[in-house]
Amino acid sequence: MLKPIENAARALKNLGGLWQFRLDAQARGHAERWWRGALAEAREIAVPASYNDLYADAAARDHVGDAWYQTEVFVPRAWAGERIVLRFDAATHHAVVWLDQTEVMRHEGGYTPFEADVTALVKPGSTHRLTVCVNNELSFQTIPPGRVTTLADGRRRQLVFHDFFNYAGLHRPVWLYTTPQAHVADVTVRTRWNADSGAGEVEFDVATVGEGATRVRLLDANGKAVARAARPRGTLALAQATPWQPGAAYLYTLEVTHGNDVYTVPVGIRSVEVRDAQFLINGRPFYFTGFGKHEDSAVRGKAHDDALMVHDYALLNWIGANSFRTSHYPYAEEVLDYADRHGIVVIDETAAVGFNMEIARKLSGAADLPDELYSEEAIGSRTQAAHLQAIRELVARDKNHPSVVMWSIANEPDLRPAGSGEYFAPLVAATKELDPTRPVTVVNVMMVGPEQDTVAALQDVICLNRYWGWYAEGGDLVAAEQALEADLRAWAARFPGKPIVVTEYGADTMPGQHGVVPEMWTEEYQAELLAMHGRVFDRVGAVVGEQVWNFADFATSQGIMRVGGNRKGVFTRDRQPKRAAHVLRQRWHALCTVPGLPASAAKPAAPKAARPEAAPTPPAAPAAKADTTARRQTARRNAPKVAA
Ligand code: BDP
Secondary structure, three states: OOOOOOOOOOOEEEOOEEEEEEEEOOOOOOOOOHHHOOOOOOEEEEEOEEOOOOOOOHHHHOOOOEEEEEEEEEOOHHHOOOEEEEEEOOOEOEEEEEEOOEEEEEEEOOOOOEEEEOHHHOOOOOEEEEEEEEEOOOOOOOOOOEEEEEOOOOOEEEEEOOOOOOOOEEOOOEEEEEEOOOEEEEEEEEEEEOOOOOOEEEEEEEEEEOOOOEEEEEEOOOOOEEEEEOOOEEEEEEOOOOOOEOOEOOOEEEEEEEOOEEEEEEEOOOOEEEEOOEEEEOOEEOOEEEEEOOOOEOOOEOOOOHHHHHHHHHHHHHHOOOEEEOOOOOOOHHHHHHHHHHOOEEEEEOOOEOOOHHHHHHHHOOOOOOOOOOOOOOOOHHHHHHHHHHHHHHHHHHOOOOOEEEEEEEEOOOOOOOOHHHHHHHHHHHHHHHOOOOOEEEEEOOOOOOOOOOOHHHOOOEEEEOOEOOOEOOOOHHHHHHHHHHHHHHHHHHOOOOOEEEEEOOOOEOOOOOOOOOOOEOHHHHHHHHHHHHHHHHHOOOEEEEEEEOOEOEOOOOOOOOOOOEOOOOEOOOOOEOHHHHHHHHHHHHOOOOOOOOOOOOOOOOOHHHOOOOOOOOOOHHHHHHHHHHHHHHHHHHOOOOOO
16 A cells, blocks of 8 residues: 655645544444534544554543544645545554444554545535544453453453554554545555665566556665656666665665656565575675564654654664564554655564463453464454454555565464464465565564474474573573573574574563572573573574564553563663663664664674584583674675775
8 A cells, every 4th residue: 555645746734733633432433423523522633643642631632442633734725636535554453433323434453554535525625524433452352452341340351462562552653645646556566675786677567557557666775767668567677777775775766657657665685585594685694683572652652753753763763773564553654655765674464462371361350361372263264254354454565665575374373272373374474475575474482482382384484482591580681691592593493494583582671670599580680681682592593583572662451560561672662772772772783883773783693613502502602602603794784885
C-alpha cells in the first residue's frame, strides 16, 4: 500500500490536531449511532496519541472497549474532479470509520494503514464530519491475542499475553489526499547489487487504475535520470550503481507516471542473502548491533512523534547501533523512511506476540486459559487467518524499504505443543511467496530448545531471545556465561547453515541502583551481563548479530515482575543512559572505526576454520581472543568509506 505523498499531481492534508473524544465503556455508541451528530459529552484529544495516559484518570488508562473520535474535515475547493482518499496510518486495534452518515471502512489490526476512496461522499469546498470508533479489545482471534474477562462487579478487564502496555487509539497520522482519477495504485520494487561488478538492477511492477500510459524513470540522488522504461513492469539495469549500504545509505528515486498521476518511491539498490551461516548485505557479511525497541514514551504512549524519533536515532548513532527490530509490531512508516535515508538496518515484525500460555499465565494472572495452545479455543484457524492478513499488510506496506532486511512473523511463540508446526509452516511459506527477496524468521523463546522447535528448519535465520543471567541463572554471571555459550553452540550445531541473531538479552535495571558487587537490578549488573554476552558472541562464529532488550524502559501491564514498567532499557524511558549504555557504546564503536557512521556496517564472522560451534564445550580463552581480534580487524577493513 502506497504511502500518501504530495506533488504536482497529488495533494495531501494532515488531519492531525485536536479532535473530540469519548470513551464508551458501556458500548452504547453503535446502538445510539453516535456518528450521526456531534459527539455528546466529548472532551478534546490529541491526534496522533494513545488516549490512555492523556487524562489524569484510571478510566481512560484502563479502558476496555470502544472509544469514539470525531473531527470536522474541510475539503479544499481545488480538489474538485480529483479522486479523494481518507487514510489512517494506524488505529489500535480495530476501527470503524464514518464520513457524515456513511460507514466508509472497517479495519482489524492496530499497526498497519487502511484507506477508502471517499470521492463520492465529499463535496470540495465544504466541511464533513469524520467519526471513528476505535476498539482495543484483544481475543484469541486477534493479532496480538489477549482475553477480556468480566469481573463480578461488571467491569471488564483486558488480559494481555505480551509484555507491553495495551496502548490504544489513533497512534499515527490521519490523511486526506488526492490522486488523479487514473492513478498509480501500487508499486513494487526489488533490487540487486553485484559487489564484484558494481552493477545494479531495479525490478519494478506498477499497478494502475484507469487509462493512460505508464512510464518509469530512475533518478539518482541529484535528480538525474539514469534509466527509464515505458511499461508497467520490467527491470532497469545500471552498469554502475551506488549501493544502499548500512551506515552509507544512497537512495535513487523511482518516478512512476500513469496518465496525469506521478508517484515517487525512494529506492535503495542492495542485495540481501543468507548463505553459509552468514547474513550478507551486498555480498558482504553483516553483523547486527542494536536493540529490540518499542514505540513507547510518557504521555503519548505509542504515538508516533518526529521529535522522539530523531532523538532515538541520535542515541542509536551515539551508542554505535546499526540496526533494530520493530518488536513487537510494525512501527510508523516515518521510522522506516528515516532508516532508509540513514542506512539503519531493520528487522520488521508483525504484532504476533503472546502465543505462549506459560508466559501468558504469568503476565495476565489468568488461571483459566485453554490447555491446548494450538486449538480452536485458543490459537486456531481464525487466529491464523488474522495472522496471515497481518503478514500481508506488513509486506504490502514495507516491501520497498531498503532498510528492511528480514521479516519476523512472530515473537516467542511456544513451538513445543502439537499443532505449532501446522500453524506456522503455511505462514512462513506465505511470507516467502509474498516476498521472495527477504529472509524470514520466527523469534525463538528460551524455553523452546533446538530439538523442540518445529519451525526453525523452515526459517532462514535463527533469532534467539535469551535471558541467561536474568530469568535463568539470575545473579550468577559465571553460570550464565557457560549456559549461554552451550545454548548458542547447540543451536549452531543443530542448524549449521543458518546464522544466529540474538534478538533479546538483558537485565531489568533500576537507574541509580548500584553495588560494588554487581547484583541483579543494579546498573553494574546490567553492564556486566551485557559485556559477558559480548564475550560469548565473539566466541561463537554462527552469531551474526546482537540486539539488546531493550533500547529504553517501557510501559507494561501492572504486575509483580515490573516496577513502573519493564526496566531492561539501556536508556531510561526519558532516554537517559544507564551505565550499560557506555559499555555497549565502547564495544559497538570498536567494531567499526569509520567516523560519522551510525555504526559498523560489517563485523564479518570469523573464517570457517575458526568456528568451533559444533564443539559442545566452550573453547579455550586464547582461541576466543584470536577469534575476536580477527573479526575486528576484518570489520575495520570492510567498513564502508563514505564522506562524513
Ligand atoms: C521476552 C519478550 C519481551 C519481554 C522480555 C522481558 O519477547 O517482549 O519484554 O521477554 O521479559 O520474553 O523483558
